[in-house]
Amino acid sequence: MKIAILPGDGIGPEIVAQAVRVLEKLKADGLAVETVTVPLGGAAYDQYGEPYPEATRDVVRTADAILLGAVGGPQYDTLPRDKRPERGLLAIRKDLGLFGNLRPAMLYPELAGASTLKPEVVAGLDIMIVRELTGDIYFGQPRGIHVNDAGEREGFNTMRYSESEIRRIAKVAFEIAQKRNKKLCSVDKANVLECTEFWKEIIIDVAKQYPDVELSHMYVDNAAMQLVRNPKQFDVIVTGNIFGDILSDEASMLTGSIGMLPSASLDANNKGLYEPCHGSAPDIAGKNVANPLATILSLAMMMRYTFAREDIAKRIETAVQTVLRQGYRTADIYEAGTQKVSCSGMGDAVVAAL
């Protein structure tokens, strides 16, 4: 297993350090792991003047999987657009063809109190959002800010999905639904946008190959409502890049503990980039208080999706459940009656539970 480690910015290095300790424990137990650490985002800009430099590109292209902390920080906000940390993230996704973004939103029973929703609405919540990650208005050309024909300045972007882009993400989503509760909801705005009308048409066509999966369709505005009204109606959701960006963040917040949620971004051969759903949290960076569990759970996803090692994935996930049951909590998920630990303290607990 050749794994590239990208600590990134803000709390990235400290949470990734805890995941690396988990990896080292697995290695000590006999797993053949090789890691290389390279920068991405602001850290890469600081070192190379680029958010996705060649040195990083060379390493991640030949790695089997990538573990990323998070990118971004206020000190980079004034950089020219193409030097900003987020551009590094968009560039690595596009460069490696990581079109399949899996974002589970699931509630840990031990953390049910953290949700802003009523317990009965979110108890047992377990949604998988499949977001297309290398197409849509994120990458569509033409785009820019210019003076239009009427002589006025305007900003513009292009939403675009080709048939093959939709087919391949549909395949990922249907296959995941097959392994879960066999319900797939495709989210679009087909009543207004031709791009998503086309999306819906292709999804319906792909569905013919998955007769065991129950397919439904929902407009994005309604989906944003239904996630609040009754999130447990969903099993797997598939949608485009921008709608997926919005809905997966909304869904993750339903659990109240975004510090717990991992994500995977896969290419056509299950090579993947794994990262927590949360951001780089510059305000608490360097204080050893961040929650490393989403990053550690991202490692579990890596074992499952890239290396097909369900056994190791389960071992990591069980260790995380154990520490939660033991009552260990970082500050973001702390409640009276539990034991507050630091970022590295949580790492200690997980390594011990492994």
Add this chain to the structure above:
Amino acid sequence: MKIAILPGDGIGPEIVAQAVRVLEKLKADGLAVETVTVPLGGAAYDQYGEPYPEATRDVVRTADAILLGAVGGPQYDTLPRDKRPERGLLAIRKDLGLFGNLRPAMLYPELAGASTLKPEVVAGLDIMIVRELTGDIYFGQPRGIHVNDAGEREGFNTMRYSESEIRRIAKVAFEIAQKRNKKLCSVDKANVLECTEFWKEIIIDVAKQYPDVELSHMYVDNAAMQLVRNPKQFDVIVTGNIFGDILSDEASMLTGSIGMLPSASLDANNKGLYEPCHGSAPDIAGKNVANPLATILSLAMMMRYTFAREDIAKRIETAVQTVLRQGYRTADIYEAGTQKVSCSGMGDAVVAAL
């Protein structure tokens, strides 16, 4: 006051009928109101073969304000795209230049239990979402489904905002914020989309004329999260058409009683179309069980924004509060211990309370 009445489809006619009774009561009390009823959406298609026919256009163009029920129904889903009810709605918005969509999301203390969020998270919730309604990817050209240069089918749309479009909606939002708690949050995706980077630039420029309003900026994915995490941090939100579509529906569901929420869509001279936030609910149409309060409250917004009759707006809103306090509830907001009433029964109660 020349008011065009557009009952529309589904439950539209029955909820509008109750609002018209309120209007008639005001007329009996001396208000100079003149109404004309014309079809829109599916009802218009049935009668004229078009969702926004000339007969309707002629009436609404010369009216001071328009009261709409809702449009859409399953029987119209198979019509060609340009004949569908939603196209009638988009067409009237564009034709009348109704660019300023105001969508309040507020929690009635009497209905606090209806929310899926914990009481302390939503108690006292009172957000105003200002959504741009005649630009963005809803109307941007070019758009369509075609075979691209690579010989593959694709769907595409164009997100587009010109400087003047952003300036005029910014003005609406800042002025509303001035009359409320003087906090405005502009929602964009400026880290990825040039169109919204430009949006942000213009909003910042307009802000110079409103030094008393505290302006903040938030990415749309974060806004979708923050609405769930801590909705009371917001006072006024301003955003584009598609982000506003998604966020206003999410925000409306935070209250748990979308049957209570009105909306206004205004042109540059405060001419407006007023409609409930909810849809045409074909499943309960014709059963006299729908909640007419959002439509009646839309009438209150009409008095406030188009006719500058704050006194009448307040009178209507007070009547609605009174019936809630009296314990009257339609099925959608019914709880044990309250008195269930029909759609027309709720109309009776409001007229009596007026």
